[in-house]
Amino acid sequence: MTGRTPHRARRTLLAVTGVVAAGALAIGGVVVGLKVLDDRRPVTERCTAAVDGTSADLTPQQADVAALVAVTAERRGMPARAATIGLATASAESHLRNLDHGDRDSLGIFQQRPSQGWGTEAEVTDPVHATNAFYDALEDVDGYTRMRVTEAAQAVQRSAFPEGYAPHATRSGIWASALTGWSPAALTCTLRDVAQPAPAPDAVAELEGRVVRDLGDLPTRTAGVGAAPQGRAGVEVDARGLGGTDPGDASAAARSAWSVAQWAVATASTTDAVAVAVDGQVWTRESAAWSRPDEDDDGPAGAGPPPAPGRVAVTVATS
Known part of the structure; x- marks a missing residue:
């Protein structure tokens, strides 16, 4: 049977105390470090539209494009349904980005093809021209306001994926309602x-x-x-x-x-x-x-x- 002497016990106690103190300092340093990191945490930029308890987020860059697409319908005196169709189409075609590439010669936010008469390359990559060209074609679709969003979009775009616009209909309707003024105070952005x-x-x-x-x-x-x-x-x-x-x-x-x-x-x-x-x-x-x-x-x-x-x-x- 063995036992510790008082001297060895004191040394052990001092060692344990030192470890605990060092651990406390380390933990304190981590807490302070986390506090500093928290204070410096970058803002996550996003824009959100919320209508009837349902919300939909876009990046600020996407929101900028969405704003043009929706208010162009409003400026032309078209119904909010047109804005929904326009937003769903641009969301499916380009994720609301002004692309300089696409399938074959498709370009811009609506992926319009110069070879199909939508305009020159410069015109279809001009968001204003592209958006108005889309609405010009939509207005020629008889009864588009009574169609499903994806059917109205397909009547304009003639896509190989006619149901590809349907997944974007709900989010586009929320954003259209806000950007055409039917849902006041429904759109906010968190920005740096x-x-x-x-x-x-x-x-x-x-x-x-x-x-x-x-x-x-x-x-x-x-x-x-x-x-x-x-x-x-x-x-x-x-x-x-x-x-x-x-x-x-x-x-x-x-x-x-x-x-x-x-x-x-x-x-x-x-x-x-x-x-x-x-x-x-x-x-x-x-x-x-x-x-x-x-x-x-x-x-x-x-x-x-x-x-x-x-x-x-x-x-x-x-x-």
Whole structure:
């Protein structure tokens, strides 16, 4: 039978204590390290549309294309069903990307073929031309609003996979409902801070150019150029009359305003928008959500008072 002497016991106790202390320091270091990593964790950028309890995500780049496809239908005075069909078609053909390649000579977001009369290579890779060409063909399809989405898309595309558009119908309907204004405050984007803001005149000109490209000649008014509050400037868009609707129809004006507002959120990654205000609500990059500011707030991010009914205020980051 053997036993430990008091001296050996003390040495063992000190060794164990040292191991425990070292372990505690190591664990503490891991905790601190995790805290630092958590604080520096990059933002996962995404855009989400949610309608009737069902949501659908897109990347900001896909959302930018989706915004054009949907508001083009709205601008042309076509029903939201057309936007759903357009989005489902572009989703199936290109995953909402402007591709420079495809099967045979197929190109662009709708994979249109120059050899089949859709236009030149430059035209079918121009998202505006491609989208309008698609809707031109869709309008020639008799009864397309009563067809299944995949049937209407196939009537235009003549694909070798006629049911290939069906899996995209639900998500496309959700996004179309938001981007045509039928579902207010339904579309949000989570985005990183603007890394390199442009000078106010350039930032505003870029946004105005995108408004004209996607929405047409809607009246706009600029604010903050040359003296942007907190490094920001903005453009107010009068959405009344979008798509030929009656500017005096309050209900139509409200829906058009929400269409433009959610278009502005969906394109924010490209335009450097940091806030969008409409109908008493505001979306900001910081919150990544729609909310109603207090009555005494000075508009979104210092951009001025809330816009009047039928108008949308878009604030962009500036240097």
